[in-house]
Amino acid sequence: MSGATILPQANNSSDQVRTTATHHRLSTYLEESLCLASRLLELELFLLALAIGIQDAISFPDFHCFASNQTGNTVLFAVGVLLDDPSGGEPPMFAISTLAVSLSFFIIGVFVTGQIANRLAISQTRGWLFFSGLGQTVLVIIAGALQLRYSELVGPNTKLGRIIIGLLAFSSGSQVAVVRGLKITDITTAMATAAYIDIFIDPRLFAGFTENRGRNRRVVFLLMLVLGSFVGAGIGKAANLGVGVLVSGGIKTVVSVMFLFNSKEDNEEEK
Template identity: 45%
Template sequence: MPHQPDQTKTDTHPSAFSRTWGYLNENVRPSGLAELELLILTFCIGLQDAISFPDFHCFASNQTGNTVFLVLAIVLPEANGDMFFTANIGIALGFFLAAAWLTGQLGHIIGARRRGWLVLCNFIQTCLVFTAAALQYIYRSPTTGELVLDGAQAPSTLWAIGLLATAAGSQVVQSRSLGMTEITTAMATAAWVDLMIDPNLFVLRNRSRNRRIGFLTTLVLGTLTGAFIFRRIGSPAALVISGAGKLLVTVMFMFNSAEKPKVECPEDSA
């Protein structure tokens, strides 16, 4: 009789789809590359905040300042339109918190360090920043470069604030998931304090101190760069550069090393 192929044997080589799916579901581990990615995101946030206050009279990511202004708006409503714009502050803080809540809660379900989740979040944040840049380009005078349609109180401005704050809130939550809390990518107060009180501040090898210094330095450089671009070219260009930086990090997440699976020790036989 002719030889019949063994139907019980199955192909042990995974398909391209299953390999890709497995790769996207790996947990990214804290590493030097992850530090670099967070510093790039910090630079991008510096660009955004450098243009958000002059344009919008609020911060897109620094919610400490927005919280203080919101309280002042409640106590001193007559200062609205002079010292600050209450609607802008409310939009920035509200969208930031909503994005942080959504990103954090979904991260608990999906896996905050999963490569695919990190890539997806960063891609969405990138799209939000580019959309805000487009709004800024559209609603600016081609001759003066100034905001038109009631300037800082225009509907387009509120949309731009909401988009940038949403991207920032999601980014901050995402940065915390990588386990390097010294690089928050946005808020500097805690980093300054933790740096000053570090008992090993002057020790040669101190990774936490180095991360904080790198974060603060990058935030300052991003803000200085954003201010320079704002003065010479205009805020839309700063947002485009910020979006490009976030897009770069989105691609870079595909090359991070993954956490090794934990090997369970076999139980001792009775």
């Protein structure tokens, strides 16, 4: 009888040990810093650039502003403030409140995401890239669902429009902050101007294909951003613009899962 009572206790203890070991392995795995020279990581960032291109292409027709291109939004904001004359009887060129929402939520997304990563020193870890990517994806999918379901209520100067662009801008700012934390400056996933400049002032611009990885990264990044813009515009022409947002969210979902399969920092096989 005493043996019968001891056996379950032993089994429970063994199960607890296995559970603790599993949790430890999972925690260690998620805390690993990723190999920044990985080709897989490059592919993931290119796909994120594709997603951003889609978002900006579908946000401008509906909201007359961008989700991630805050240079453009800053210029449009100034133009709207100084050149739109409500007393003239003509409709405003741009919705100042919507532009302000996009600018503000993008900055908040960058600030919150960047500072969390800084404080916890997790900017290059597998778990951070995975969970922050999922968080961004949730915001994008919510925005796409709202835009798809209530398309008749979406406009450049509507409450729902400001909610949607706020979600997209926060997600875009968060994505940019996460990518900047990787310190791969050739692939920002969002801002094209610096990439254009860096390509054409590169003293090794005409080096062989395998001899200038930075140039190759910038070129592919720009191509993916442009491709995303065409994809987003094409979806908007053929269907509801909300579909484009959901496609972008789908891409971000795939990338977030892909982060779980990257090699860690001390693994040289993908360099």
